[in-house]
Amino acid sequence: MAVAAAPTVAPLTHDLLTGSEWVPAQIRELFHLAADIKARPERYRSALAGRFLAMIFEKPSLRTRVTFEVGIASMGGGAVFLDHTQSRLGERESVADVAKNLDRWVQGIVARVFEQSVLEELAQNASIPVINALSNRYHPCQALADFFTLEERFGSARGMKFAYVGDGNNVCHSLMMLGARLGAHVRVATPEGYEPDAAIVADARRAARETRGKIEILRSPEEAVAGAQAIYTDVWASMGQENEAAAREKVFAPYQISESLMEHADPNAVFMHCLPAHRGSEVMGGVIDSPRSIVFDQSENRLHIQKAILLTLLG
Numbered sequence: 261m262a263v264a265a266a267p268t269v270a271p272l273t274h275d276l277l278t279g280s281e282w283v284p285a286q287i288r289e290l291f292h293l294a295a296d297i298k299a300r301p302e303r304y305r306s307a308l309a310g311r312f313l314a315m316i317f318e319k320p321s322l323r324t325r326v327t328f329e330v331g332i333a334s335m336g337g338g339a340v341f342l343d344h345t346q347s348r349l350g351e352r353e354s355v356a357d358v359a360k361n362l363d364r365w366v367q368g369i370v371a372r373v374f375e376q377s378v379l380e381e382l383a384q385n386a387s388i389p390v391i392n393a394l395s396n397r398y399h400p401c402q403a404l405a406d407f408f409t410l411e412e413r414f415g416s417a418r419g420m421k422f423a424y425v426g427d428g429n430n431v432c433h434s435l436m437m438l439g440a441r442l443g444a445h446v447r448v449a450t451p452e453g454y455e456p457d458a459a460i461v462a463d464a465r466r467a468a469r470e471t472r473g474k475i476e477i478l479r480s481p482e483e484a485v486a487g488a489q490a491i492y493t494d495v496w497a498s499m500g501q502e503n504e505a506a507a508r509e510k511v512f513a514p515y516q517i518s519e520s521l522m523e524h525a526d527p528n529a530v531f532m533h534c535l536p537a538h539r540g541s542e543v544m545g546g547v548i549d550s551p552r553s554i555v556f557d558q559s560e561n562r563l564h565i566q567k568a569i570l571l572t573l574l575g
Contacts, residue, residue, distance in 0.1 A: 275390045276391045276392055276400055276569060276573065277376075277379050277392050277398075278397070278398050278437070279403060279437050280441075280463065280467075284441045284442060284443075287404070287442065290565070290568050290569070291568075293572070294565050294567070294568035297564050297571070298561075304334075305335065305336060307571055308332055308335040308575060309336035309337065311335075311367045311368070311570075312332075312338045312340065312365070312366040313328065313337065313338070313366060313367070313368045313369070313570070313574070314339075314342060314362045314365070314368070315328060315341045315342060315371075316358070316370070316371045316382075317343060317393070318344045318345060318348050318373050319373075319374070319394065319499045320345060321372055321393070321394075322535075322536070323535060324393045324394065327563040328393070328570070329341070331563055331567040332570055335567060335570070339370075340366065349371070355378055356381060358382070359382045359384075359386040360386070362386065363385075363387055367388055368388050368389045369391065370391045370393045371390060372393040372394045373395050374500060375396055376392075376396055376398065379392050389573040396500075397460075398430055398437075399430045399431045399434045399534070400437075400438070401565065401566060401569065402434060402534050402562070403431070403437070404438065405558055405561040405562045405565040406534070406558055407435075407439065407442055408564070409554060409557050409558045410489075410530075411442075412557075412561075413554065414489060417442040418442060418443035418472075420444045421445045421487055421488040421489055421490075421526070422435070422446045422447070422488060422490045422492070423446075423447045423449070423484040423488040423492065424492045424493070425448075425449045425450075425493050425515050425517060426496065427450065427454050427495075428448060428456030428457070429456075429498055431494045431534050432450075432494070433457060436448065436456060436460065436461065436464040436475055439464075439473060440467035440475055441467050442471065442473070444474075445474040446473070446474065447476045447484040447485075448475075448476065448477050449479065449480060450479075451511045481514065481515050481521060482521065486525070487524075487525065488525045489526045490529060490532055491517060491525055491531050491532065493532075493542045494533065494534055494542065495536070495537070495541070495542055496512040496515075496538075496541060512541075516544065517543040519544060519547060522552070530552055530553070531553045531554065531555070532555060533548060533555045537555070
């Protein structure tokens with residue numbers, strides 16, 4: 261990927277709540293900034309000096325927490341982690357009051373929450389940027405890192421055939437939204453009853469019409485994967501759905517990414533997963549541990565994209 265001469269990203273909006281806030285040109289500027297940060301991290305060592313982040317997490321996290329904390333610290337700032345995994349945001353104190361307090365002390369809020377409405381309430385009551393670190397509806401930071409990884413490998417996502425196989429969940433929503441904005445051909449294969457939200461599919465299709473991208477919702481994993489350059493899946497039962505795990509194992513079994521399913525893809529296709537992964541469930545170990553897997557490239561790039569997001573919104 262070409263490296264930008266200088267970071268020039270200007271945010272369209274104050275917050276990153278859904279991932280649809282930025283137009284394609286700004287997403288590409290963000291990718292160029294992330295590439296420059298990755299190539300020349302020393303250039304950004306004091307870029308966020310004196311900036312502090314509040315990190316409110318209602319769900320456990322490895323990649324998101326570490327990359328945001330390391331990301332801001334490596335640019336001279338700091339983060340305060342607020343563990344809400346035992347008591348959800350708004351139970352001890354209202355969401356609005358939490359936002360108004362944090363607004364006086366820090367320069368940004370990263371929130372990983374069960375409900376998208378909580379993020380929106382935080383944003384409505386804070387003058388500082390609020391960043392979605394995962395909600396029930398969207399996971400924009402993950403999708404940005406994923407397509408950044410694809411553009412590193414393939415040059416551009418425009419015209420790329422991208423297959424998502426599995427649950428039509430928050431990760432699927434954000435991949436569709438971002439893929440549409442970048443002109444990708446996104447195929448989603450899910451079991452009946454587990455399709456992505458119809459309103460989000462409609463939004464993604466509207467965005468795809470402007471970029472000559474395409475969004476298809478299919479039932480057959482073989483049809484979705486046929487000729488694709490990237491095959492993506494996620495866990496069958498997300499956090500908060502543990503009581504559905506046994507039932508979902510049966511429903512999603514035909515949607516497992518196996519070596520035989522990968523044979524339907526482009527010969528140079530890569531395998532992707534947002535992690536954590538369950539080998540033997542949504543993906544066979546022979547796929548995720550193969551040379552075609554780029555899951556740890558995705559994971560590494562969470563750091564560089566997170567730093568670019570922070571620099572753009574807090575810098």
